[in-house]
Amino acid sequence: MPNIVEIRDLHFRYGDRPILSGLHMDFPRGKVIAVMGGSGSGKTTILRLIGGQLTPQEGSVNVGGQNVPTLNTRDLYLLRRKMGMLFQNGALFTDMTVFENVAFPLNEHTDLAPELIRDLVLMKLNAVGLRNAAQLKPSEISGGMARRVALARAIALDPSLIMYDEPFAGLDPISMGVTANLIRRLNDALGSTSILVSHDVNESFGIADYVYFLSQGKVVAQGTPAEMRVSQDPYVKQFVHAEADGPVPFHYPGKSLADDLGLGSGGRP
Ligand SMILES: Nc1ncnc2c1ncn2[C@@H]1O[C@H](COP(=O)(O)OP(=O)(O)OP(=O)(O)O)[C@@H](O)[C@H]1O
Numbered sequence: 677m678p679n680i681v682e683i684r685d686l687h688f689r690y691g692d693r694p695i696l697s698g699l700h701m702d703f704p705r706g707k708v709i710a711v712m713g714g715s716g717s718g719k720t721t722i723l724r725l726i727g728g729q730l731t732p733q734e735g736s737v738n739v740g741g742q743n744v745p746t747l748n749t750r751d752l753y754l755l756r757r758k759m760g761m762l763f764q765n766g767a768l769f770t771d772m773t774v775f776e777n778v779a780f781p782l783n784e785h786t787d788l789a790p791e792l793i794r795d796l797v798l799m800k801l802n803a804v805g806l807r808n809a810a811q812l813k814p815s816e817i818s819g820g821m822a823r824r825v826a827l828a829r830a831i832a833l834d835p836s837l838i839m840y841d842e843p844f845a846g847l848d849p850i851s852m853g854v855t856a857n858l859i860r861r862l863n864d865a866l867g868s869t870s871i872l873v874s875h876d877v878n879e880s881f882g883i884a885d886y887v888y889f890l891s892q893g894k895v896v897a898q899g900t901p902a903e904m905r906v907s908q909d910p911y912v913k914q915f916v917h918a919e920a921d922g923p924v925p926f927h928y929p930g931k932s933l934a935d936d937l938g939l940g941s942g943g944r945p
Pocket residue numbers: 690695713714715716717718719720721722
């Protein structure tokens with residue numbers, strides 16, 4: 677199968693509130709695929725459905741040839757070992773050193789000898805440029821460095837699929853660029869596939885092979901970053917050019933300003 681993940685006719689609701697409706701997405705092996713969209717458009721929900729933390733009401737989420745919603749606990753556990761996940765604000769364990777943080781998944785999921793784990797951890801830390809910070813605590817490193825440690829931890833088990841949820845959030849421009857380049861380099865070095873959920877157009881377009889734009893639980897546009905940059909789709913244009921108003925309104929829906937000020941029904945806010 678050329679795609680490591682295939683989502684077909686996926687519907688997901690929280691209670692009776694639809695979050696994703698009729699989603700159809702492909703994530704080809706070896707690629708970096710960005711999933712972009714406004715706040716609340718359902719991006720994180722997609723990652724949770726791929727990871728099997730959520731179950732859809734309808735449709736399939738095929739990962740490596742297995743339909744995730746139908747897996748039993750043991751098979752899901754085995755599948756998750758092949759997935760790396762960098763959560764939003766990827767928190768490190770604060771009472772552990774950098775080294776221990778990266779060693780954690782290896783200790784949890786493998787029976788490897790301590791010397792081998794040590795070498796693997798140092799190699800992962802080397803890949804993110806932090807081998808010499810191994811003995812520091814998270815409180816002793818910067819936010820950008822902490823994100824790189826979280827990256828090293830996410831790839832500790834050499835996952836075939838890596839999911840990043842807002843990996844650039846809260847980083848300064850230099851750390852953002854460093855993190856973006858690392859995501860691309862690690863993906864290519866590991867021969868894995870990366871799914872990148874982000875708001876950040878520049879960083880995401882800089883490293884992604886393909887981009888999905890999501891709005892209100894639906895894919896509204898898709899293509900290569902180059903195609904998206906020249907897209908005439910109003911939603912994509914609003915997003916790419918950071919315009920305040922467009923298909924995604926600036927104002928929370930409701931009464932107009934004129935109504936609120938008692939000026940009758942003249943005009944929009
Ligand atoms: N546990 C929950 N129960 C009910 N609704 C939820 C729950 N988690 C998320 N939602 C709702 O589901 C919608 C999609 O959330 P999701 O986190 O997938 O959005 P997102 O696109 O990742 O947003 P952001 O970019 O702000 O993180 C949101 O409207 C959110 O309020």
